[in-house]
Amino acid sequence: MLRSPRAIPYLLLLPSIVVIAAVVLVPVLVSLWSSFTPYNLTRPATLFTFVGWRNYQRLFANADFWWAFGRTLVFVTVALNLELVFGLALALLVNRVTTGRKTIRTIMMFPMMFSPILVGFQFKYVFNDSVGILNNALFSLGLITRPIPWLVNGALANFSILAAEIWMSTSIFAILLLSGLLALPQDPIEAAKVDGCNPVQVFRHITLPFLMPFIYIAMTIRSLDVARAYDMVRIMTNGGPAGRTELLWTLIARVGYQNSQMGMANAMGYVSILTSIAFTFYFYRKLSLSRRYMGGAE
Amino acid sequence: MAEVHLSKVVKRYGALEIVHGIDLDIAHNEFVVLVGPSGCGKSTTLRMIAGLEEISGGTISIGDRVVNSLPPRARNISMVFQNYALYPHMTVRENLGFGLKIARQSPAVIEQRVNEAADILGLSPLMDRLPANLSGGQRQRVAMGRAIVRNPDVFLFDEPLSNLDAKLRGQMRVEIKKLHQRVKTTVVYVTHDQVEAMTLADRIVIMRDGHIEQVGTPIDLFERPVNTFVAGFIGSPPMNQLEAMIGSRPAGPVAVLADGTELPLPPEFAGRVTADQAVIVGFRPENLYPAGHGIPAAGQTLDMDRTVSLSEPLGTETMLFLDFGGREVQAKMLNPRLVAPGERMPFKLDLGHLHVFDRASGKSLRA
Structure with a gap:
């Protein structure tokens, strides 16, 4: 049977099938299975106890989970929108520059060259209430008389994490949108000027619709990136104070590795991954809608 | 009334001078064609009239206004571009009405003017299509419709037919001429094709290297070329x-x-x-x-x-x-x-x- 001509394609594909199964398929299936078990790292035998939807039921009844879930959603929304606005402004500015644009583009990419862990350490130092450069600067300028507890107060801690995230990733938006601006055909813009548009109207009616596909691509990529935020939060606040900056993945890591409740952690992971898929789906829909008419520009 | 006057108009890019002080008077409702080989400054001149290029020297006036420092939107002109320059994300109807919408015309007025233009150009069956779903000739017609709905003082055409195939070019040439007879307006038309210049123009302006070589009616230029360049440029096959x-x-x-x-x-x-x-x-x-x-x-x-x-x-x-x-x-x-x-x-x-x-x-x- 192995010698039959119909088997040859499958035999040739077999090595890759084996590799994919080993590194993707089996882990996915095992983790999916474990989300239906009370799997605890300290008691391996629990992996074989099927409990049905129990993890998910507990999860949905768990306020900590919903707080982390909601906080992640807010975090993604606020970070993405601010990064979009800042990135767009940055791209529009750089687009006006005629000499040295390449150098500026390279400089813009500096924040992306650092590991998020290091960015986390750096901002932890910046926002440190006693030795941090920010508080010291505010003191020296006479703007504050008492140190501001940036990473200790819940709201301020979230703000600090957002600031670090935006510092690191705005340039990704800027680069993607700049490439859109550079590809922007000049003709419709000139036509709009002749048609009576002032610069703001040109931007609103011509430039922005043209940029929408680029914006949605950036949004898709970045929504996945921000939704899996872990490293920077882990370093800066570790979810604290008192869980006020706990995001989905910091919570999942805590449940899985510190509490060893791997079954529960996997159930949480699946919920967050399905959410991310929903986000991606939404942005792709928007993307293909906005791209529909961009074929006939010339 | 909209005459166009160019007086000693100069265009420089840095030290490089492209247009060397040209003088030209275009009468009200006249169809003037700027023609010449590529790089002769004809498109640059047109874009200066449109306000898309700055004027480095001299003055351009439309009607009795000097427009040198006015942005394109304040000049009351329409322009048809070589690549049509349609707004790709708007339907034909939206493309036609865009200028009126920006000018804050009432929806009823926009509707009426757009429909008029669509009738003139035979665009009525295409109103809800996007530019991507139009043929070259149809896009060209939309571009022209967008220009006429606004009732401009001056029409500017920048090589509007050069992206069409020979047969369609001939058709559109006739349509442009008919359009001008119907919608009497001052027209400045740029082309490198002497046949287009001969067939369309009331007067032809022949340019070379940023200078005007000769201005005259098509028959004038054909019968009495002032130099060997004009003699060789007008007429097919050449003299x-x-x-x-x-x-x-x-x-x-x-x-x-x-x-x-x-x-x-x-x-x-x-x-x-x-x-x-x-x-x-x-x-x-x-x-x-x-x-x-x-x-x-x-x-x-x-x-x-x-x-x-x-x-x-x-x-x-x-x-x-x-x-x-x-x-x-x-x-x-x-x-x-x-x-x-x-x-x-x-x-x-x-x-x-x-x-x-x-x-x-x-x-x-x-x-």
């Missing part, structure tokens, strides 16, 4: 141009060609040429024809037998290539019959339509 020396004979001046042939010059050149002057003699292909196959000359002809090296049958006429005066020239044969290469035929050259240019300056020696 035959031969190097010659002026000789003086008792009957009047003659042009002596490189092979010794003597062409008696028309009387209008008497006194305008001097003996031994180096000149270029020009004649159009239709003024050199096989005996019995041309428009009979009113005056004197030069008769000769020549061998045809190549023939191009075009249907109503055949172009013949033959050696004359030391060069290959083209002759036009009306009522053609099949001509085999190498065939020897009697030719007639109509001496009444000779052009003579000074060889050094290229300028016409005609009065």
